Amino acid sequence: MAAHPVHPPGFAHQFEDMEQQREAGSLGMWVFLVTEIMFFGGMFASYTVYRALHLPAFETGSRLLNVRLGALNTAVLIASSLTMALAIHAAQVGKRKSTIIFYLLLTMLLGATFLGVKFTFEWHQDWMEGLIPGLNWAYSGPYALQVQMFFCFYFFMTGLHALHMVVGIGILTVLVVMSARGRFNDQYYAPLEITGLYWHFVDIVWIYLFPLLYLIGGRYALGGH
Amino acid sequence: MSTTVQTIHDEAPAEASRVHYLNASYGVKSWLLTTDHKRIALLYLVSITLMFFVGGAFAVLMRLHLVEPQGALVEPDTYNKLFTLHGILMIFFFLIPSIPATLGNFLVPMMVGARDLAFPKLNLLSWYVYMVGAILALYSTVAGGVDTGWTFYPPYSSTYSHTQVLPVAVGVFVMGFSSILTGLNFVVTIHKMRAPGLTWFRFPLFLWAIYATSIIMILGTPVVAITIFLLGLERILHVGIFDPTIGGDPVLFQHMFWFYSHPAVYIMVLPGMGVMSELITCFSRKRIFGYGFVAFSSMAIAVISFLVWGHHMFVTGQSIYAGLIFSVLSFLVAIPSAIKVFNWMATIYKGSISYQAPMLYALGFIGLFTMGGLTGLFLASLATDVHLNGTYFIVAHFHYIMVGGTVMAYLGGIHFWWPKITGRMYPDGWARFAALVIFVGFNLTFFPQFMLGYLGMPRRYAVYPAEFQVLNVMSSAGASILGVGYLIPLIYLAWSMRYGPPAGPNPWRAKGLEWETPSPPPTENFEEIPVVTTDAYDYANVGVTRG
Numbered sequence: 001m002a003a004h005p006v007h008p009p010g011f012a013h014q015f016e017d018m019e020q021q022r023e024a025g026s027l028g029m030w031v032f033l034v035t036e037i038m039f040f041g042g043m044f045a046s047y048t049v050y051r052a053l054h055l056p057a058f059e060t061g062s063r064l065l066n067v068r069l070g071a072l073n074t075a076v077l078i079a080s081s082l083t084m085a086l087a088i089h090a091a092q093v094g095k096r097k098s099t100i101i102f103y104l105l106l107t108m109l110l111g112a113t114f115l116g117v118k119f120t121f122e123w124h125q126d127w128m129e130g131l132i133p134g135l136n137w138a139y140s141g142p143y144a145l146q147v148q149m150f151f152c153f154y155f156f157m158t159g160l161h162a163l164h165m166v167v168g169i170g171i172l173t174v175l176v177v178m179s180a181r182g183r184f185n186d187q188y189y190a191p192l193e194i195t196g197l198y199w200h201f202v203d204i205v206w207i208y209l210f211p212l213l214y215l216i217g218g219r220y221a222l223g224g225h
Numbered sequence: 226m227s228t229t230v231q232t233i234h235d236e237a238p239a240e241a242s243r244v245h246y247l248n249a250s251y252g253v254k255s256w257l258l259t260t261d262h263k264r265i266a267l268l269y270l271v272s273i274t275l276m277f278f279v280g281g282a283f284a285v286l287m288r289l290h291l292v293e294p295q296g297a298l299v300e301p302d303t304y305n306k307l308f309t310l311h312g313i314l315m316i317f318f319f320l321i322p323s324i325p326a327t328l329g330n331f332l333v334p335m336m337v338g339a340r341d342l343a344f345p346k347l348n349l350l351s352w353y354v355y356m357v358g359a360i361l362a363l364y365s366t367v368a369g370g371v372d373t374g375w376t377f378y379p380p381y382s383s384t385y386s387h388t389q390v391l392p393v394a395v396g397v398f399v400m401g402f403s404s405i406l407t408g409l410n411f412v413v414t415i416h417k418m419r420a421p422g423l424t425w426f427r428f429p430l431f432l433w434a435i436y437a438t439s440i441i442m443i444l445g446t447p448v449v450a451i452t453i454f455l456l457g458l459e460r461i462l463h464v465g466i467f468d469p470t471i472g473g474d475p476v477l478f479q480h481m482f483w484f485y486s487h488p489a490v491y492i493m494v495l496p497g498m499g500v501m502s503e504l505i506t507c508f509s510r511k512r513i514f515g516y517g518f519v520a521f522s523s524m525a526i527a528v529i530s531f532l533v534w535g536h537h538m539f540v541t542g543q544s545i546y547a548g549l550i551f552s553v554l555s556f557l558v559a560i561p562s563a564i565k566v567f568n569w570m571a572t573i574y575k576g577s578i579s580y581q582a583p584m585l586y587a588l589g590f591i592g593l594f595t596m597g598g599l600t601g602l603f604l605a606s607l608a609t610d611v612h613l614n615g616t617y618f619i620v621a622h623f624h625y626i627m628v629g630g631t632v633m634a635y636l637g638g639i640h641f642w643w644p645k646i647t648g649r650m651y652p653d654g655w656a657r658f659a660a661l662v663i664f665v666g667f668n669l670t671f672f673p674q675f676m677l678g679y680l681g682m683p684r685r686y687a688v689y690p691a692e693f694q695v696l697n698v699m700s701s702a703g704a705s706i707l708g709v710g711y712l713i714p715l716i717y718l719a720w721s722m723r724y725g726p727p728a729g730p731n732p733w734r735a736k737g738l739e740w741e742t743p744s745p746p747p748t749e750n751f752e753e754i755p756v757v758t759t760d761a762y763d764y765a766n767v768g769v770t771r772g
Contacts, residue, residue: 014334014341014418016754024343024417031409035447042451042481046466049477134462145465145472152464156455 010188022190029194033201036164040205043160047153047212054150057143061150062214064131064139069122070214073114074206080110081203088196094186100179107199108172111165118162126151154213161209164202171195245648245745260345261748266330267646268352273319273327274715276359279366280314281708283307288670288704294691304687305372306388312375317397318359320627321489324496325407325442326355328638329435331646333411335739336432338420338757340749343413351406358400365389365396374685376486379467379478383459391460394453401450404492408442411435420738422757426520429737429761430513433520434499437527441488441495444531449485452478479541483534491530493627494594495523497634498565501587504637505569506762507735508584509576513762515568522561529558539610548607555605562598566591581733582656586637589664593629597622600675615685618678621671629667636663636714641735643718644728648745651721655713663710669703736763 008018015021051058087103123132130138132155133148141147175195178184184192246263256264287307290298299307330348334341342348365371371393373382382390415436455466456478465472506513513519535543535551569591578584600622603609613619644650673696678684682693689697731740742751 012345013749014339014343014345020417024413027416028344028409028413031412031443035405035409035443038444039447039451042448043455046455046477046481050474053474054472133464149465149472152458152462152466156458 008188009183010190018188025190025194026197029197033197036201036205040157040160043153043157044208044212047157050146050149050153054143054146057146058150060141060143061147061154062216064129064147065154065214066122066125067214069117070210073117074210076110076114076117077203077206080107080114081200083107083110084196084199088189088192091184091189091192092186097179097182097184100184100192101176104172104176104179108169108176111169111172115162115165115169118158157209157213161202161205164205168195168199168202171198243743244747245743246748247648247745249748258349260341260349262330262334262342262345262348263646263746263748263750265348265352266327269322269326269330269355272352272356272359273322276314276318278711278715279363280311280319281711283311283314285704285708287311288701290687291689291697292701294689294694294697296687299687301687302372303370305685306370308685309371309374310366313362313371313393313397315627316375316489316493317400318355318362320493320631321400321404322355322407323493323631323635324500324638325411325435325438325492326351326403328431328500328635328642329411329438329496330407332431332642332739333414333435334418335742335746335750336429336737337415337418338423338738338751338755339414339418340751340754342410343418344410347406348410351403351410354406355400355403358396358398358403361392361396361399365392368392376482377453377456378482379456379459379473379475380469383456383466384463384468384470391457394457394460398450398453398457401446401453404442405446408439408446411439412443415439420755420757426516427757427760428520430502430516430519430523431496431499433523434495434502437523438492438495438499440527441492441530445485445488445492448481449489452481452485476538476541476543479538480534483537484531487534487537488527488530490623490626491526493631495526497590497631497638498523500634500638500641501565501569501590503735503737504583504587504634504641505572506764507641507733508581508587509573509578510764511572511576511762512760512764513568514571514574515564516761518564519568522564525561526558529554529561533558536605536610539607540614552605552607556602559598559602559605562594566595566598580657582651582653582660583637583641583733585657585660585664586633586640589660590630590633590637593625593633593664593667597625597629600625613678615683616678617674617682617684620684621674621678624671624674629671633663636660639718640714641733642739643721644732645739645744645746647722647725648728648743649721649725650728650732651717651725655717659710659713659717662706662713666703666706666708666710670700670707671703673697673699673703736761 011018012021015024083103083106087100087107090099090103126132127136130136131151133152137148137151139147139151172195175191178191246261256268259265259268286298287304290296290304290307296304330342368389371386371388371390373386373388373390377390377394382394415432458464459466459468459473463471467473467475467478469475502513502519533551533555535547536555539548539551569587600618604613604619604622640651640656677693677696677700680693682689728744730743732744733740738751738755738757739746741755
C-alpha cells in the first residue's frame with residue numbers, strides 16, 4: 001500500500017483513501033438509520049396495538065388534532081427535503097459556497113418553521129384545550145382514559161420527531177460553518193450527503209406520523225377542524 | 226493466515242526501545258481522550274471488571290443469605306434488591322459489553338487488518354455513554370437500590386415500586402446507546418475496512434460471530450430503549466401505557482422487552498462462540514471443521530433469535546397458537562447451536578491438543594454450554610415450561626449459558642490474547658488451577674439449582690421450605706468457591722503486567738493477522754497494511770507444539 005504523502009482535507013488516518021472513508025461514512029449513516037427505524041418502530045408498534053384495542057377512543061383523539069396545521073407542516077418538511085437535496089447538488093456540481101450556504105440556511109429555516117408551527121400553534125392549542133396528559137389534562141368526554149393514551153403517544157411520537165429535527169438543525173448549523181470556511185467542493189461533500197440522509201429520514205418519519213395520527217379513521221375529506 | 230509482508234520476528238524485539246500503543250503516550254489524559262481502539266478496549270476492560278465484581282458481590286450475599294431456610298443475612302426487601310441489582314449489573318453492564326467491547330474492540334481492527342475501527346471517536350463516545358449508564362446504576366445502588374427484578378415488569382416497576390427505578394432505568398436506556406454505537410462501528414469496519422485479500426470466507430470465525438452480534442445490537446437495542454423510555458414516562462407522568470388500572474397493557478411491555486432481551490442472550494453468547502472457534506483451532510492445531518457451517522450458524526442464530534421471544538411468555542396469557550409457534554421456533558435455535566458444538570468436537574478430534582489455560586476454558590465451555598442448551602429445550606416445550614417456569618431450573622439454565630458459556634469463553638479469550646494485549650505472559654500453572662476452581666465451583670453452585678427447580682423451588686424468594694436446605698447449602702458452598710476462582714486470575718493477571726516474562730509476537734504460534742504484529746501492537750497495529758493470501762486457521766503449515 002502506498003503511503004499518504006499529502007492528506008486531502010477532512011481525511012481521517014484510519015482509512016486507506018478518501019473513497020473508503022466516504023463509503024464508510026455513508027454505510028455508517030445507513031446503519032444508524034436502521035437503528036432509528038427500530039427505535040421509532042417500537043413506538044409505532046405500540047401505537048398500532050393500542051389503536052386496534054381502543055379504536056373508538058383513538059379516532060376521537062385523532063379528531064381533536066388540527067389537521068390543517070399538520071398538513072401545512074407536511075408541506076414545509078417536504079420542501080425542506082428538496083432544499084437539502086439542492087444543497088448537496090450544489091456541492092456536487094461545484095457551485096460557489098454561497099449557493100450551498102443559501103440552500104442549507106433555507107433548509108434550516110423550513111425546519112424551524114415546522115417546529116414553530118408545532119410548538120407555538122399546535123401544542124399551545126392543545127395546552128389551552130387541556131389535552132396534555134400528566135401536565136394539563138381536562139378532557140372528560142367518552143373513553144377519557146384511552147383518549148389520554150392516544151395523546152400520550154401523540155406527544156411521545158411527535159416530540160421524539162421534533163427532537164430529531166432540533167438535532168438536524170444543529171448539524172446543519174455546523175455544515176453552514178464548514179461551508180463558510182470553504183471545506184466543501186465537488187471532490188469532498190460527504191458530510192453534506194450523510195446529513196442529507198438523516199434529514200430525509202426524519203422527513204419520512206413525519207410522512208408516516210401524519211396519516212397515522214391525523215388522517216386515518218373517523219376523519220373524512222371535508223371533515224376535521 | 227499469512228501475509229506477503231513479513232513483520233514477524235521470532236525473538237521479542239528490544240522491549241525498552243520499541244514504541245507500542247501502551248507506551249506511545251502517558252498520563253490520565255492520554256487514556257481518557259484516546260481514540261485508539263486498543264486503549265478503549267482496556268478502558269472497557271477495567272470498567273466491566275469493576276461491574277462484574279460488584280454484581281458478583283451481590284450474588285455472594287444472596288447465596289450466603291440462602292444458607293438458612295428462613296434467610297441468614299438480610300431482610301426480604303433487601304434480598305429483592307440484591308437479586309435485582311445482581312441481574313441488572315451482570316446483564317446490562319457486564320455480559321452485554323463483555324466480549325464485544327473488550328476483545329472485540331481490541332481484535333476486530335487487527336483481524337480485518339486495519340489501523341483502527343471506522344469511527345474511532347464514536348468508539349470513545351460509546352465508552353463514555355457506557356460509563357454514564359454505569360454510574361447511574363451504581364448511584365441507584367447506593368441511593369437505596371431497586372427491587373423490580375432485572376426485567377422491570379410493570380405495573381410494579383412503573384407505579385408501585387418505591388425504590389430507585391428511574392435512575393436504573395435511565396442507566397439501562399443510556400447504556401443501550403453504547404451498545405448500538407459499538408455494533409454500528411463493527412458492522413461498518415467489517416464491511417469497509419478489510420485488508421486486501423481478506424474475503425468474507427477468509428475471516429476468522431470470531432469476526433463472523435461479532436458481525437452477527439452487531440446485527441442483533443443494532444436491531445434489538447433501540448426497541449428496548451423505547452420500551453424503557455415509555456416505562457419511565459409512565460412512572461413520571463402517571464399516564465396509562467402499561468399499567469392496566471389506568472388503561473395500559475402490561476403484556477405489551479413484556480412483548481417489547483423480550484423482543485430485545487431474548488436476542489440479547491445471543492449478544493452475550495455469540496461472541497463467546499466466536500472466541501471458542503479461535504481457541505479450539507489453535508490448541509488442536511487444526512483447521513476448523515466445517516467453516517461455512519460455523520460461520521452461517523452465527524448468522525442463523527442472529528436471525529432466529531428475533532423470532533422466539535414469546536417463549537418467555539408461555540404462562541403470560543398469550544394465545545396458545547402463538548405459544549405453539551414460539552415453541553417450535555425456539556427448538557430451531559438449538560440446530561445452529563448444536564452445529565457449532567459438533568464442529569468444535571470434530572475439530573478437536575485427532576488434533577494435537579495441548580491443555581494450556583485458554584483451552585481448559587474452551588473445553589469447559591463445550592460441556593457447560595451443552596448442558597445449558599439442552600435444558601433450554603425443556604423450557605421451550607410448552608408443557609414442561611408450565612412446571613419449570615419461575616423456578617430455580619430457569620436460573621440454573623441461563624447461568625449455564627451465560628456464566629458457564631459466556632464467562633468461560635470471555636476468560637478463555639482474555640487468557641488467549643493477554644500476551645497480545647500486554648506483551649507479557651501470565652503463570653500458566655496458576656491459570657490452569659483457576660480454570661479448574663472455576664469449573665468445579667460453577668457446577669457445585671448451579672447443578673443443585675436444576676434439582677431445586679425441578680422439585681419446585683421458585684426463584685426470587687428470600688425464604689424456602691426446610692427440605693430444600695441441603696441443595697441450597699451445596700449451591701452456596703459452590704458460589705464461595707466460584708468467587709475465589711474469579712479472584713485468582715485478577716491477581717496473577719495484574720501481577721503479570723509488571724513481572725510476567727515478555728511474550729513475543731506469537732506465543733501460541735497461532736494463526737491470524739493479530740499474531741503477525743508485535744506484542745503489544747504499535748498504535749497503528751501494522752507497520753504496513755497486510756495482504757491476506759490464505760484461508761483462516763491454516764495450521765497445517767505450522768509445526769506442532771505442546772504446552
